[in-house]
Amino acid sequence: MDIKLISNATLKRLPVYLRCLHEMASSGEEYVSSVAIAENLNLNSVQVKKDIAVVSSSSGKPKVGFKLSTLIHDIENFLGYTKTQKACLIGVGKLGSALLSYKGFEKYGLQIVGAFDVNEQLFGNTINGISIYSTAELTEFVKENQLYMAVLAVREKDAQSVCDELVKAGIIGILNFAPVNLQVPQGVFVQDVDIAASLAILSTKVKTVLENK
Amino acid sequence: MDIKLISNATLKRLPVYLRCLHEMASSGEEYVSSVAIAENLNLNSVQVKKDIAVVSSSSGKPKVGFKLSTLIHDIENFLGYTKTQKACLIGVGKLGSALLSYKGFEKYGLQIVGAFDVNEQLFGNTINGISIYSTAELTEFVKENQLYMAVLAVREKDAQSVCDELVKAGIIGILNFAPVNLQVPQGVFVQDVDIAASLAILSTKVKTVLENK
DNA sequence: AATAAATAGGTAAAATAATATCGATAAAAA
DNA sequence: TTTTTATCGATATTATTTTACCTATTTATT
Numbered sequence: 001m002d003i004k005l006i007s008n009a010t011l012k013r014l015p016v017y018l019r020c021l022h023e024m025a026s027s028g029e030e031y032v033s034s035v036a037i038a039e040n041l042n043l044n045s046v047q048v049k050k051d052i053a054v055v056s057s058s059s060g061k062p063k064v065g066f067k068l069s070t071l072i073h074d075i076e077n078f079l080g081y082t083k084t085q086k087a088c089l090i091g092v093g094k095l096g097s098a099l100l101s102y103k104g105f106e107k108y109g110l111q112i113v114g115a116f117d118v119n120e121q122l123f124g125n126t127i128n129g130i131s132i133y134s135t136a137e138l139t140e141f142v143k144e145n146q147l148y149m150a151v152l153a154v155r156e157k158d159a160q161s162v163c164d165e166l167v168k169a170g171i172i173g174i175l176n177f178a179p180v181n182l183q184v185p186q187g188v189f190v191q192d193v194d195i196a197a198s199l200a201i202l203s204t205k206v207k208t209v210l211e212n213k
Numbered sequence: 214m215d216i217k218l219i220s221n222a223t224l225k226r227l228p229v230y231l232r233c234l235h236e237m238a239s240s241g242e243e244y245v246s247s248v249a250i251a252e253n254l255n256l257n258s259v260q261v262k263k264d265i266a267v268v269s270s271s272s273g274k275p276k277v278g279f280k281l282s283t284l285i286h287d288i289e290n291f292l293g294y295t296k297t298q299k300a301c302l303i304g305v306g307k308l309g310s311a312l313l314s315y316k317g318f319e320k321y322g323l324q325i326v327g328a329f330d331v332n333e334q335l336f337g338n339t340i341n342g343i344s345i346y347s348t349a350e351l352t353e354f355v356k357e358n359q360l361y362m363a364v365l366a367v368r369e370k371d372a373q374s375v376c377d378e379l380v381k382a383g384i385i386g387i388l389n390f391a392p393v394n395l396q397v398p399q400g401v402f403v404q405d406v407d408i409a410a411s412l413a414i415l416s417t418k419v420k421t422v423l424e425n426k
Numbered sequence: 427a428a429t430a431a432a433t434a435g436g437t438a439a440a441a442t443a444a445t446a447t448c449g450a451t452a453a454a455a456a
Numbered sequence: 457t458t459t460t461t462a463t464c465g466a467t468a469t470t471a472t473t474t475t476a477c478c479t480a481t482t483t484a485t486t
Contacts, residue, residue, distance in 0.1 A: 008414050009443070015409035019394050033463060041394060046445060049464070062463045063453045080416050094311035101307050104392060108412050148419055173419035175411060179317060181232050181254060187422065191415035195406060196228035198388060199321050201221050202404035203293050206361055206386035209400065222473070246433060259475060262434070275433045275482045 010051045015108075016041060017051070018075050025068045033065030081109040086147055090162055091154030092117040092132050095177055099153055100127040110149065114141055118158075135162070142169035149173040156180055163190075223264045228321075229254060230264070231288050238281045246278030294322040299360055303375055304367030305330040305345050308390055312366055313340040323362065327354055331371075348375070355382035362386040369393055376403075 020040050024032055034052065038045035052066065056074035060066040076082055087105075089096060089112050099105075100115055115132045117123075122132045133141065141147075150171045154162050159178035166174060167188050174190045176182055182190045233253050237245055247265065251258035265279065269287035273279040289295055300318075302309060302325050312318075313328055328345045330336075335345045346354065355363075363384045367375050372391035379387060380401050387403045389395055395403045 006417070007443070011413045011417055012407070012410040015407065015413050016394055018409075019392065035463075044445060045463095046447095047443090050444090053465080060464055061453085062451045062465090063461070065463070078417075079413050080420055085416060085419070094314050098307035098311045102408075104408055105412075108409050109416065110412060148423060149416070172422055173415045175408075175415055179232065181229055189415055189418045191411045193406065193408060193411050194225070194228065195315075195317055195388075196231075196321050197225040198404045198406050199318075199323060200224045200228050200292050202386045202388055202402055203298060203322065203362070204219070204224055205402045206298070207293055209385055210361060220473075248433075257475060258433095259477095260473090263474090266435075273434050275435090275480075276431075277483070278433070 006054050010054060013043070013047075013051055014055065014075055014079055017048070018072065018079075021068055021072050021075070025072065029068055031061075031065045032068050032071070034060070036065065079109065081107065084109050084111045085149055086111050086113045086145060087149040087151060088113065088138070088142060088145075088147055089115045089130075089151040089153060090117070090135065090138065090166070091152065091158075091178075092119070092122055092127070093153065093155070096153035097127055099151060099177070100130050105151075110151075112151065113145060113147070116141075135165075138162075139165060139169040142166065142171060147171060149175070151175045151177070152182075153177045219267050223267060226256070226260075226264055227268065227288055227292055230261070231285065231292075234281055234285050234288070238285065242281055244274075244278045245281050245284070247273070249278070292322065294320065297322050297324045298362055299324050299326045299358060300362040300364060301325065301327045301329060301351070301355060301358075301360055302343075302364040302366060303329045303348065303351065303379070304365065304371075304391075305332070305335055305340070306366065306368070309366035310340055312364060312390070313343050318364075323364075325364065326358060326360070329354075348378075351375075352378060352382040355379065355384060360384060362388070364388045364390070365395075366390045 017037060020037055021032065034048040035045045038048045052071065055078040056071060058067070058070045058074065087110050089100060092100065092115050096115065100112065105112055112130050115127065115130050116135045116138050117132055118135050120134065123134055125132050148171060150166050152159060152162060152174050156178055159176070159180040160182060163174060163182045163184065167184055172188050174182065174188070176190050176192045179194070179196060184190055230250060233250055234245065247261040248258045251261045265284065268291040269284060271280070271283045271287060300323050302312060305313065305328050309328070313325065318325055325343050328340065328343050329348045329351050330345055331348050333347065336347055338345045361384060363379050365372060365375060365387050369391055372389070372393040373395060376387060376395045376397065380397055385401050387395065387401070389403050389405045392407070392409060397403055
């Protein structure tokens, strides 16, 4: 196990490339060079070439570049956008509701098939066509639907216990929006969407500029 | 310019440390060792020590570790949690509303002092004590309040134009929730909270596990 | 008081990631 | 047809990040 052929850094860049490529495609381009992508995104063209080489076996033509449609297909295929994974969402508060309405997941190959909360006033409601159930039914739901991924948007204090429950039920991938360092056993992956971390980077840069002017 | 003493990787870990340290503090500990932090977070203890060295001048004691209260203070100080920056939020849709209700920003030293949207039905409303104004007033507001940071939660199609406006008004740090690769001039920083990127990492890992079992 | 154990903090090494360089090749231009 | 140019793809180099190692020091133990 532990086959690691692709770095997180590359994985993070792939969706960025995709957005760029779609934009170029919609403006009528048929081919694109690594240099053009790099310039658009302020990256190094060698890096772009290497990233592409990881996910795409189709080779580019000298003097022309890569065929846009093929490249888009290859990246989307690699990222699993074309083969949808089912997932559940836990925590239908303000953020959870917003995420349920979010069309992105679908585009990124994640289909939310059920939402869960402790607030019984929500039970039976649907958001964006997704039914909201009691967390009491969570384990059963995950097992029955053979889910492997979950989106966690519960309050801080509940995050770890819900996480434990998810893991016990068979979830191995958690997209975590709660500001908590989740503890999970080997073989389970947590990906934090950490606003604090993003802010840390941003405000440090801004602070540096403000202090030096 | 371009003084880079601290890596993004370290900056990302600092809020993670903070959460861990607060947890330890609330469970009554007074001192903490780099080894203890590392074990809790599944990191390397040397990395933890180095990260601490960057942000904290107070030295730890051998055999004991670092004083928790001092360490927490130093990190929070470094990240600017103790010295609040004012910011505005643009786009009061579902996500924007959720962000306005979010207590995190305040904790992280970001005070949202105004929200903006194009939907005139929202004008004059407040969420979490924050007034919602017309985007027509955005530039003036930013200039008058001397804002340097903004949270962008508008729709994809509006992101670049709003971004341009922000930059023109004097904003140099943008926390971007829109799935768009924003183009900004030198000296302006965009930090993406990119769900697609997070999902890319997570689903690739999950896929690898599922394929190999 | 002497010894043992744990840990900071610095330095060295290793691993990883980013960037530069260069030959080959296909398209465009002369 | 020949030359020029832009780009790929591979390799080499550089920079960055992470990890390992070692010494000094402080506390606890014998």
